[in-house]
Amino acid sequence: MSAAILRHPALREWPADPRDRLPLTLWDAAAIAAAVGGTASGEFQVAGIEIDSRDVVNGDLFVALRGEAMDGHRFLDQAFANGATAALVDRPIDRPHVLVEDTARALQALAAAARGRTEARIIGVTGSVGKTGVKEAIFASLERASRGAAHGSTRSYNNHVGVPLSLARMPARSRFAIFEMGMNHAGEIADLTRQVRPHVAVVTTIAPAHIENLGSEASIADAKAEIFAGLEPGGCAVIPADSPHFERLAAAARAAGATIASFGKAPHADMRLLDAIPSVNGGSLVTCEFADGRLCYTVAEPGEHWVMNSLAVMAAVRAAGGDLAAAGLALAEMGGLKGRGARHGIDVPGGKAMLIDESYNANPASMRATLAQLGQTPSHRRIAVLGAMKELGDFAEGFHASLAEPLLAADVDYALLVGEEMHSLARELGKHRAAVLGKPFEWEHCRTADEAIGLLEDFGIVAGDAVLVKGSNSVGLGRLVDHFTRQD
Incomplete structure (x- = not known):
């Protein structure tokens, strides 16, 4: 390389990113052991984490969970045959591992360590309808904007096992991370949001799902609003402006010290629908208005419910500091999920x-x-x-x-x-x-x-x-x- 090229300002002053100091690998043995209070059998690095031996691929850490009817330790051979690098276990084995007293508690601890080390903007999503689709759309939007530096929970990993697993999988260099939180009883989301600690909390809609356990839509709204209790200071609550439970959700958000970004058709909506025209591909051409102006974009998924979902996505991306243009492109390219459209x-x-x-x-x-x-x-x-x-x-x-x-x-x-x-x-x-x-x-x-x-x-x-x-x-x-x- 010539001296002239080396003197070029763009090369001399390449911008530094604090994330460059963070590890490229997901976890190494020492970091896992320190996070979970366990003992590592030796040095190793892992690129992923799985709790189902059938899903293990090369480079994964297999967490051998024990449940009422099943013990993950029975599937260690299958996990290593599928390419596991190491396992998190509660008994010594003759393969690379980290030994702990309780693997479920260790997974929770690893999740807490992942949340503690990240500088990513965190988005939590819940709701009676549409939360998985909205979560996937937010992820697609932020992954595009960050050039692959977004992380999201997979499938419907939204419960007491799926959420900590999704957190533990979060790379240290993530710029954004999106987590889905579900429930069928009061108090469940409160526990999950304390683990996720989002900067932005999204409620898609309130409907009579799980009403058997909660008794009324108002109680469902209260259970979903638990997500605001985990918001980081200065966090934002994204809520449906057209919902009959809007004031209930808004009151819970304000009580948690959150700012509110509402979405919908209502005149008071912060991300307000102006127009939605069916497009030739079965989706919709959407025009919405917000404080900074107007935005027109295409939603590939058909149906009015996806028009409203797209407004929630835009409100969440804006609150997280993402790129609305990238979100529009992501919504135009999204296809239906297996089992969900x-x-x-x-x-x-x-x-x-x-x-x-x-x-x-x-x-x-x-x-x-x-x-x-x-x-x-x-x-x-x-x-x-x-x-x-x-x-x-x-x-x-x-x-x-x-x-x-x-x-x-x-x-x-x-x-x-x-x-x-x-x-x-x-x-x-x-x-x-x-x-x-x-x-x-x-x-x-x-x-x-x-x-x-x-x-x-x-x-x-x-x-x-x-x-x-x-x-x-x-x-x-x-x-x-x-x-x-x-x-x-």
Whole structure:
């Protein structure tokens, strides 16, 4: 290299980044041992962390958790065969390891150490509907803006095991990190948010999910608002302006000392929807307004619910100091997640049909939203495979019966109802057997996903059909999705 090049100001004054001093590897043996108060068998470095031996890849630390029915130590051989570098264990083994008294507590300690060492801006996401999709969209936005320096929880790792696992996986050099927090009882999010300690806390929406355990939507709002209690000083609460529980959420945020960034259609919304026009690809062209101006962007995911989700994403990215232009590009490129809106083209007699996979979760609000979207989907015929909605308790019969109205409004040609709880919807639909605006309406009710597969095969999917599959995960409609997409 010539002296002239070395004298160039851009090379002499390359900007220093404090993160450059941080380790490139995720964890080494000494750091793990110090964090968890354990004893390392020797020197090693790990690039990832897993608790399921089937998911282990080369370079991972396998955490051998013990539960009521299963002991992870039984799967150590499989974990090392799959490429684990070391294991976190509560008994000595003849492979690289860190020995502790309790591996679950050690994982919590490793999570705390990861949170303590990071300088990243942390975003926490919760809500009754849409939290996984919003979390993924925020991650995609911030990863694009930071050129790969964002970290996010995977899948729906949002509980007392998934959150500390996601924290422990956070690289020291992360600039942003996004974590999902879920619950089905009061107090659970309070515990999770104390671990995450977000700078920005997002509540997507409040709906009667888990109402069996909480009793009312107001109590659900209170449980979701626990996320604000963990906010770092000066933190921001991102909340839905159109929610009937807006004031309740806002009061909880103010009590935690948070600033508020609301989103929605309401005139008082900080990230306010001005317009949403359906786009040719099935998504929407969105225009929103906020304090600094206006923004126009495309949302690839179809449906009004994704228009509202996008506003939450924009509000969160802005509050975290991210790039709104990068967020717009990320939203334009996002595809549906497995079990949460993924769309599959399947080979059927005469050509292709579309299967919409919403098989992972269901509650009254998300059922209505996805049925409305099905009704707007151009197709030869519309088919709805609806699984039971769980954890509704004494409210279950009424909520299932109330699906008749959005189902009929979606102009569905055939409905397949799966699960005992769907009996009340079947009874309600019996009143509408004749027709909707003169159009025949067929439906059948069965108990299991396997029965549903047979009934749907007998009915026959043909070219141009749109098939929506939605239900609570425990109903098992993912098997139905796999069955028909495997045929493709």
